[in-house]
Ligand code: ATP
């Protein structure tokens with residue numbers, strides 16, 4: 401029996417004039433995600449995308465991918481029937497056999513977008529309901545809380561029958577809100593921050609600061625693994641790995657110890673901004689959450705922001721750690737994040753970091769550094785790694 405996926409668009413149906421752009425982006429993202437799983441005919445009509453396999457395809461694998469595409473409100477797997485009642489009845493009994501045998505109650509809903517079909521929606525529902533009760537005599541009708549809702553849609557070329565809908569990832573298609581550089585560490589927070597912004601349609605350019613020889617290759621691999629998980633939602637990308645030890649050593653030798661962290665963070669931001677500009681980004685993203693550590697107080701954040709011109713998005717700023725962890729479990733990054741590999745920040749942590757740094761003193765302390773040379777060296781040594789290709 402021929403099975404297809406029907407996809408209902410998310411928030412983007414509201415977008416009036418931009419709708420065409422949104423639909424095109426979603427269609428492109430869907431194609432990208434599933435093209436390696438087989439051949440498909442993918443179409444958009446009446447705010448619904450149909451994915452029709454044209455070869456032998458593992459639809460469970462397709463479903464897994466589709467669950468992670470932003471811009472989808474809901475989707476369903478349906479069987480395809482010819483547009484006559486005989487085919488519709490036979491298909492509904494056969495396709496939903498297992499589900500109907502297990503259910504106690506059911507109801508039938510019908511939609512007829514092809515107005516030339518001779519039966520009206522309530523008549524289709526009544527006919528299908530009657531047929532299923534004969535085929536599955538144990539079933540009762542419950543229009544309020546049925547165990548299974550059988551839906552029949554009569555559309556342009558065929559009729560589609562399904563036994564339920566699956567919630568989509570929501571959000572907006574990646575790419576429709578521009579591009580931003582994600583500062584990604586090996587921690588719990590930044591992958592979640594990337595996920596949150598991708599959900600709002602932002603394409604991610606991940607940037608990671610590594611400090612070999614103080615940090616290991618395993619620590620870098622951890623970031624690759626994290627970003628690979630995030631890319632199941634945000635799409636494929638190139639990770640930028642920036643060697644950072646020379647900057648840290650310079651700060652350590654020339655600046656007051658209690659300002660080390662804040663100055664280091666300002667350099668991370670400056671280098672990322674430079675990389676971001678070259679990559680066509682319009683903003684930076686971090687995983688900071690207010691008050692979580694000394695460098696995430698309001699004063700410290702103000703000092704960090706003052707180092708760059710681009711807007712800095714911090715989607716986790718008002719979240720508790722428990723909320724962040726629950727998202728990281730959902731997107732399957734948590735177990736990777738808690739692997740114990742050293743991060744470039746933990747290598748040189750000062751004992752008593754300033755929690756209320758004054759910008760004026762921070763700028764004064766940076767005077768002894770050749771910022772431009774340090775940044776230039778970082779940018780020239782960036783290594784690129786494919787993610788999700
Ligand atoms: P995370 O769990 O994301 O590491 P955190 O709570 O440990 O966050 P910090 O280590 O202070 O906090 O880092 C704050 C933010 O700075 C991170 O969320 C991330 O966006 C950025 N960041 C920290 N370390 C790095 C790094 N090595 N490379 C790139 N970005 C980093």
Ligand code: MG
Pocket residue numbers: 585586587743745
């Ligand atoms: Mg961290």
